[in-house]
Amino acid sequence: MEAWLRALTFSTGYNTSLVTLGAMLLGASAGMIGSFILLRKRSLVSDAISHATLPGLAVAFIVMALLTGDGRWLPGLLAGAGISAALGLWGVQGISERTRLGEDAAIGAVLSVLFGLGVVLITVIQVMHTGGQAGLTGYLVGATAGMLAAEAHLIGLCGLLLLVAIFMLRRQFLLVCFDAEYAYTNGIQAQRIDMLMLLLLLAVTVIGLKVTGLILIVALTIIPPVTGRFWTDRPLHMVAIAAICGALAGYLGVTLSSVHTGLPTGPLVVLSAFGLFALSLLFSPRRGIVAMLSAHYRFKTKVHLRQGLLALARREAIYDALTLRVLRRHGYIRRDHVPTPSGKAAARDADHEEQLWSLYRSLYPDEAAHLDHLGLEPIGNCLPPDTVTTLESCLPLSPRVAS
Template identity: 70%
Template sequence: METWWRALTFTLGYNTSVVTLGAMLLAAGAGMVGTFVLLRKRALVSDAISHATLPGLALAFILVGLATGDGRYLPALLLGAAGSAAIGLWAVQAISARTRLGEDAAIGAVLSSFFAFGVVLITVIQSMAVAGQAGLTGYLVGATAGMLASEAKLIAGSALGLLLAVLVLRRDLLLICFDTDFARTQGLDTGRLDLVLLMLLMAVVVIGLKVTGLILIVALTIIPPVAARFWTDQPMRMVALAALLGALAGYLGVTVSSVREGLPTGPLIVLSAFALFMVSFLFSPRRGVLASLLAYRRLRRRVHLRQGLLALAREEPIFDDLTLTLLRRRGHIRRDGVATPAGLAAARDAEHEERLWALYRARYPDDALHREHAGLVPIHEVLSPDAIMALETQLLGRREAAR
């Protein structure tokens, strides 16, 4: 625990602190970019881009290894990965645009082909007489523990630049996510903005190779935005929350991995993100499982109570146990099932309100469709006093006409 506390407070060492900050910036940038990709309904593209980095990474390692004897030169490896990812992205776009195949089919073809080619190149590298072959496999699942301070600075600087780019372009990107046609009428080049978004996604994937690896980097672009979606309906808040949750996942993952030697940092970052997702999934006050269960329970009790009061007003027998229990707890009936004076008064009020709601639904059917659970909520909490008075007048007129 002492080691973890020192990692949490950035006192464990210079390199650990730099790696933690780099991972936090990367995960925050991935969360922000992933939010736009998710809203654009193109989350699977990140999977294709990540797998398409492998052949470029391997080719860059081969070229640098043949030139210097050691292929582990991070800038060259990232450049090769970026080039390969760009080709894979172009292939996905070209296949989906110029053929009858959908984007999902194009992603499947590019993902499998590029990754298979990369695996073949890694096999070739293992037989070469160059240094660093063992470290290359770390790019598959991440190798943060072996990261040098210079590499961590490069990743942190790149991630910070990515964050700034997203902040500058956020409004235009949100516009194409929700209304592409309107964006065109505003003079925006939607095709170019789509390309910029995918290039930002590619940058996240390439920068994150050293931190989480090409297999797991996809999780940082999907899990934080999905978790953020449970907490808000506002797109800009979702972007901010995704960045915050991503940064927190990076912070927790790196610090937990520093507790014991040999713990994999990349998988722990992803597991931290998944833990935050589960917290959001279960405990979000708006869409969480617990909130949904409580809302369902409240609605069920409200329905039973309303039906019980209407049955009392109409002098109908009540057989449902839950309805009887709720009526007894409210003091509307005695233990023998006979209605109390307070229960009869509440029943008359419920029946009168039911008639008002029925009249409202008949007079304003379109508006009534947008009233959630109309009839279960007291009418004075939904409609204005003037609207209720108008309904009362119409109801009174109907009664007089019936006489």
């Protein structure tokens, strides 16, 4: 625990702190571009891109190993991964646009073929008489323990540039995500913006190979945007929350992996992102499970209170236990189920409200059909005062009005 606290406060050394900052920038970039990909309903494309990096990674390693004796030069590996990912993206686009197959079928075909080719090449590398094969497996699940300072600088710089590029293009991305035709009327080419989105996604995927690995980088582009969706309905706010969640996931994952050398970075980053997602799923005030259960309980209580008051007004017997508990809690009945004076007054008010709502439904059926929870809220809170006055004048003289 003490070692993790030192890592959280950037007190474990220059290289670890640099890797942590790079992972945070990468997580923020992945969260931002993933938000636009999610809004565009193309999240599975990131899965195809990530798996398509494996053969390029293996080919780059083989070429550099044959030329220099060591194939672990990070820029060369990232370049090879980027080329194969671009080919995979081109394959998905070509299949989905030039054939009758949907994008999901194209993703499945490209993903399986390229990943299978990558596995074969990894097997070839393992029998080669060259060093560094063990370090190559770190690109599958992420590995930062042996990362050099120059590699950390490269990841951090690329993450920062990606973050700036996504921030500058955020408005064009949003227009295309929600209304491509309207974006075209504003001089924005939807196909070009789509390609920019995918290229930035490709860049995030390639840069994240060393941190989270090619298998799990897709999670970093999906989980933070989904987490942000729990907290807001506004797209730019969702993008900002996704960036924060992605950065926090990278921060927690890398610091946890730095505590023990055997802990893989990628799974810990993904588990950290999932932890944030689980907290949002449970406690989000908009769509969280706790908030939904609380809203359902309040709605059910309101229904039982309304029905109980109407039963008191009509002098009907009440047998439902929850209705009796709600009425007792509000002080409308005694323990022997006899109405209190306040309960009688509330029952008269509820009966009068019900008459007004019934009259409104009969006089204005179209308008009434668009109101939610009709009859559960006071009619004065839902309708204009002049409409309420008109309804009052149309009611026959009731004991409540006469009193």
